[in-house]
Amino acid sequence: MGLCHGILSHPSQGPELTHQTFGNGSRCVFAPMPDAGLTCLDFWCRAGSAFENKGEEGLAHFLEHMVFKGSRQLGAGDFDRRIEALGGSSNAATGFDDVHFHVLVPPEGACEALELLLDLVLEPALRADAYGMERDVVLEEIAQYRDQPDEQVVQHLLASSCANHPYGRPILGWEESLLASSPDTMAAFHQRRYRGTNCCLMVAGAIPKGLEQTISASRLASLATQPEGHPNGIDETLNFQRGRDTIQVERLEAARLLMAWPAAAADQQHQVMGIDLATTLLAEGRRSRLVERLREELQIVESIDMDLTTLEQGSLVMLEACCPAEHIEEVEAEVDRVLQECASTPVQAAEMERGRQLVGNGLRFSLEAPGSVAGIAGPQALWREPQDPLRPLQDLQNWTAAGLQSDVFGQLQASRAFTLVALPEEAS
Incomplete structure (x- = not known):
């Protein structure tokens, strides 16, 4: 990008x-x-x-x-x-x-x-x-x-x-x-x-x-009002299950390594912005940690993505790597190594700045058209008090490398994930 x-x-x-x-x-x-x-x-x-x-x-x-x-x-x-x-x-x-x-x-x-x-x-x-x-x-x-x-x-x-x-x-x-x-x-x-x-x-x-x-x-x-005592929100808090599974899928074109982690709910904006920054540093662009290591250097994946889905009862971070079936174990080991490295050593200042620029400009660019502005500000106003659409940038700037290391990368570890290996049916 x-x-x-x-x-x-x-x-x-x-x-x-x-x-x-x-x-x-x-x-x-x-x-x-x-x-x-x-x-x-x-x-x-x-x-x-x-x-x-x-x-x-x-x-x-x-x-x-x-x-x-x-x-x-x-x-x-x-x-x-x-x-x-x-x-x-x-x-x-x-x-x-x-x-x-x-x-x-x-x-x-x-x-x-x-x-x-x-x-x-x-x-x-x-x-x-x-x-x-x-x-x-x-x-x-x-x-x-x-x-x-x-x-x-x-x-x-x-x-x-x-x-x-x-x-x-x-x-x-x-x-x-x-x-x-x-x-x-x-x-x-x-x-x-x-x-x-x-x-x-x-x-x-x-x-x-x-x-x-x-x-x-x-x-x-x-419109009619809500009956007194009737809940407006979702009653259930997300109870995330760690674990592991391997499945074979008919007509799957390439093997997949998928990992999911629980993340802060949408109303915890500071934490959400930190997670967004972390996933950007890991898998946004050729210079990101996972893309550079697995796709550019080792060339063992066809693609690797990591995204944050922001939800009201608990957000989700999901990683997906596509690769030949024979590389799946090596891919998983390298993902684990990169994640451990991020949790043990703070990222450098230049890398932090690059991540802030990518996340910040993604938000800024989204405010250029009425439809995208409504798509950002609408759910915010529905669930919480309306705020300046650029207010999340303040939370983004408040993150330090040390804070990211301890509070975010420390949570995005294989031991805290649900890991799914999906193999093409013929690759038994």
């Missing part, structure tokens, strides 16, 4: 956020970007797969599909046609913790797009005739997912290391639960989760005149 020194030396300024909380607990956050030619309206809800009860597995993602099949006011396909007529586009995504629906439109169409978006998301029709057909689509999606060897290896790692926790099961869910579901069970899930305190609207980009007033008078501000 090539970085321009001029960009590194002159960090961009993130948009200044303003926010409003309505009487029902729902929130709206504005990120004005006057020079942007578009407006992003991003609706976030604490309704990811982790909130599914037993027997509801997959319902959060299925609901995302059903939302686009129409509302009480909109027929199937009407929403997409009207958003496209405004010159805009729309999309949605379901995660473990939350789900979001967003539109990107020219500012002059933002007020109309808002009404359409909130109608679609908050008043889904869940028509019985569309339910069975769309369930078949989701079931086919699950079948395709299970037919991808790489995806199944990662899912095996999650299921093993996050056993008995929602993070260990597929967001797509299980066929038997979906087949047993009905429009009524989905409506009950929607009514349970899509309530004021669980919802946040993120508005980024050009803010047209009148949009704030439209939001204040919208369905967002009149």
